[in-house]
Amino acid sequence: MDNRGIDFGFGFLSQESSFDVQFSLIEYSGSDSYARAFLVGLLNTLLVSFISIIICTILGVIIGVARLSSNYLIKNSAAWYVEFFRNIPLLLQIFFWYYAALRALPMPEKANAWFGVTYMTVKGYYIPAMVWENLNVFLYCGLAAIIAIIVLRNYANKLRDIQGKQIPVLFYSASLLIVLPLLSFLIGGVSLEFEIPELKKLSKISYIYEGGISLPPELIALVLALSLYTSTFVAECVRAGIEGVSKGQKEAAASVGLTPNQVLKLVIMPQALRIIIPPTTNQYLNLTKNSSLAAAIAYPDLVLVFAGTALMQTGKAIEIVSITMLTYLTISLTIAAIMNWYNKKIEIKEK
Amino acid sequence: MFKIIKQLTSVVAMFAVLFAFSTETMAAKKSKTLENTKKRGFVRCGVSQGLPGFSNADESGNWTGIDVDVCRAVAAATLGDATKVKFTPLSAKERFTALTSGEIDILSRNTTWTLSRDADIGLTFVGVNFYDGQGFMVRKGSGISSTGEFKNGTSVCTNLGTTTELNMRDFFDSRGISYEPVVFEKADEVVAAYDAGRCDTYTTDKSGLAAQRTKLSAPDDHVVLPETISKEPLGPVVRQGDSVWEDIVRWSLNTMIEAEEYGVNSSNADMMKTSNNPAIKRLVGAEGELGAAFGLDNDWNLRIIKQVGNYGESYKRNIADTGILPDRGPNELWTKGGILYVPPAR
Numbered sequence: 001m002d003n004r005g006i007d008f009g010f011g012f013l014s015q016e017s018s019f020d021v022q023f024s025l026i027e028y029s030g031s032d033s034y035a036r037a038f039l040v041g042l043l044n045t046l047l048v049s050f051i052s053i054i055i056c057t058i059l060g061v062i063i064g065v066a067r068l069s070s071n072y073l074i075k076n077s078a079a080w081y082v083e084f085f086r087n088i089p090l091l092l093q094i095f096f097w098y099y100a101a102l103r104a105l106p107m108p109e110k111a112n113a114w115f116g117v118t119y120m121t122v123k124g125y126y127i128p129a130m131v132w133e134n135l136n137v138f139l140y141c142g143l144a145a146i147i148a149i150i151v152l153r154n155y156a157n158k159l160r161d162i163q164g165k166q167i168p169v170l171f172y173s174a175s176l177l178i179v180l181p182l183l184s185f186l187i188g189g190v191s192l193e194f195e196i197p198e199l200k201k202l203s204k205i206s207y208i209y210e211g212g213i214s215l216p217p218e219l220i221a222l223v224l225a226l227s228l229y230t231s232t233f234v235a236e237c238v239r240a241g242i243e244g245v246s247k248g249q250k251e252a253a254a255s256v257g258l259t260p261n262q263v264l265k266l267v268i269m270p271q272a273l274r275i276i277i278p279p280t281t282n283q284y285l286n287l288t289k290n291s292s293l294a295a296a297i298a299y300p301d302l303v304l305v306f307a308g309t310a311l312m313q314t315g316k317a318i319e320i321v322s323i324t325m326l327t328y329l330t331i332s333l334t335i336a337a338i339m340n341w342y343n344k345k346i347e348i349k350e351k
Numbered sequence: 352m353f354k355i356i357k358q359l360t361s362v363v364a365m366f367a368v369l370f371a372f373s374t375e376t377m378a379a380k381k382s383k384t385l386e387n388t389k390k391r392g393f394v395r396c397g398v399s400q401g402l403p404g405f406s407n408a409d410e411s412g413n414w415t416g417i418d419v420d421v422c423r424a425v426a427a428a429t430l431g432d433a434t435k436v437k438f439t440p441l442s443a444k445e446r447f448t449a450l451t452s453g454e455i456d457i458l459s460r461n462t463t464w465t466l467s468r469d470a471d472i473g474l475t476f477v478g479v480n481f482y483d484g485q486g487f488m489v490r491k492g493s494g495i496s497s498t499g500e501f502k503n504g505t506s507v508c509t510n511l512g513t514t515t516e517l518n519m520r521d522f523f524d525s526r527g528i529s530y531e532p533v534v535f536e537k538a539d540e541v542v543a544a545y546d547a548g549r550c551d552t553y554t555t556d557k558s559g560l561a562a563q564r565t566k567l568s569a570p571d572d573h574v575v576l577p578e579t580i581s582k583e584p585l586g587p588v589v590r591q592g593d594s595v596w597e598d599i600v601r602w603s604l605n606t607m608i609e610a611e612e613y614g615v616n617s618s619n620a621d622m623m624k625t626s627n628n629p630a631i632k633r634l635v636g637a638e639g640e641l642g643a644a645f646g647l648d649n650d651w652n653l654r655i656i657k658q659v660g661n662y663g664e665s666y667k668r669n670i671a672d673t674g675i676l677p678d679r680g681p682n683e684l685w686t687k688g689g690i691l692y693v694p695p696a697r
Binding site: 204309 | 451500512549
């Protein structure tokens with residue numbers, strides 16, 4: 001490196017970054033350090049991965065179960081969905097969702113309100129922002145509800161084990177979750193107002209919405225592409241998992257008088273999950289790593305902000321690329337660790 | 352026994368140091384990059400991924416542009432053939448790494464000369480082949496006629512990894528305007544997003560704006576605002592540490608500019624050998640031993656002028672005749688009211 005006139009060091013991290021980022025979860029401006037710019041990028045990567053993982057799991061389970069449906073139409077549309085989204089390169093899908101969306105979406109001044117208060121425009125999806133008063137009281141109430149539900153569940157389990165009595169836990173839990181936070185509004189002094197986006201004129205022909213929260217189209221396109229693409233793989237994992245449980249199990253469960261719902265919940269799913277979880281972990285890891293394609297459509301993730309702009313402005317290629325690689329490694333290992341823990345929890349416990 | 356080994360190693364170390372010094376002093380006269388270029392038979396040149404007028408490839412893969420011409424001039428000077436160049440298209444993000452890692456030997460890619468780039472990154476800027484400045488492009492219908500009319504919340508499309516990102520922040524910050532930077536890796540993506548209405552304005556170097564405007568679906572609906580918010584001297588860059596190669600590239604560029612100053616062009620260069628003006632004779636290799644200093648023959652500069660042309664020819668061919676910037680503005684010779692001024696070749 002000396003030969004090429006490059007010096008090595010991490011001192012640049014505390015220097016002023018002097019560039020701005022489009023979208024950030026934490027306060028950030030150009031006068032903050034490169035280290036903070038790194039954090040901005042990291043959080044954006046985590047955000048897009050987290051949302052996409054949740055959506056792709058929900059979609060994947062639905063599609064996977066749909067593929068096993070006895071209804072010809074549902075079964076085949078699910079199969080088409082999987083084959084279609086699985087076999088087109090992800091980068092192309094990202095470009096498609098981004099540029100197709102940009103072309104198809106209306107300019108802010110022409111946008112129709114969705115649900116009365118949100119606006120989908122070429123410049124982003126504008127939603128009302130929540131303005132809380134006494135937010136902490138509300139959060140405590142939510143927390144209390146969750147604790148109460150856990151206690152209730154344990155009690156219900158005990159009751160079932162000792163007296164063989166079933167109580168409708170789900171109904172009680174749902175009511176707790178609604179009633180307690182509701183009480184905080186009525187007597188806890190909590191209030192919630194919505195700041196609704198309003199149209200503002202920038203020039204003769206250009207407008208934006210002010211107030212509220214703006215979700216940039218880059219984020220939406222990326223989440224769409226990542227979750228649709230990965231959901232096909234998750235769907236296949238789910239299908240494999242359910243098909244992997246032998247038919248005899250289902251028949252045996254039905255013969256002891258369990259309802260079809262109970263058969264799925266108590267007999268099939270616990271066994272299927274053991275098959276589903278390990279390959280699904282791989283898909284989550286892939287999704288997180290694929291999120292680095294964000295740079296192609298200007299979503300300010302870790303690669304764009306840190307391994308892009310910051311690298312260019314400092315010229316510290318080796319340091320920045322190694323930090324970025326280590327970061328992705330850490331994220332992946334963390335996801336793997338969480339999934340392994342979950343896998344351990346649901347695997348057969350031989351007593 | 353140990354003592355002997357210790358002494359022996361110190362002697363060996365001393366010789367090694369001496370040897371290193373002697374090769375070092377020898378290398379000062381020679382250029383590793385030049386030697387490798389001659390051995391390889393072509394100049395390795397990093398260019399943009401397509402910026403009309405500067406470096407742009409046509410359907411059959413022929414590169415043209417004033418940045419391309421700098422590399423062609425170096426090839427003409429060192430290898431005797433301006434076509435012996437291998438062009439590597441690079442994104443703004445990749446360009447410096449490609450140069451410092453030795454993948455290319457010249458970076459001629461509308462790159463702004465700044466202190467931190469020159470001093471920090473292991474690069475050396477050799478000169479300026481285009482004086483530019485950052486500007487803004489907006490839709491004509493917006494009625495915006497100056498940068499003073501931007502309002503809070505303006506969304507701005509631009510390229511990743513450029514001085515543009517920094518200037519833009521300085522500009523909006525100093526005026527207390529909040530803005531939304533939408534930063535893409537490739538210029539084509541910026542154009543597509545701006546064209547689709549994602550951004551209210553598109554900012555980059557003015558020459559770039561003029562060139563990219565031609566790629567929009569309706570170029571006439573867009574206008575470049577008059578203000579220039581930064582100095583952007585664009586020029587070729589080489590790796591630090593090979594001063595002879597650095598000189599070759601610098602003086603290849605200077606030769607093109609000086610040739611224009613003295614009225615030497617690709618068609619009259621041969622006749623100029625018999626000129627009465629010694630400065631012109633030096634410029635076409637008929638007098639002096641200018642090439643020897645770089646380890647080149649004496650016709651190196653004549654070949655540049657004959658095969659590539661002078662700076663004016665290059666500008667006309669690539670930028671003026673293509674309608675990008677018909678007016679040379681600051682890129683006119685100092686004798687004609689511009690700021691192009693190069694040290695004398697003597």
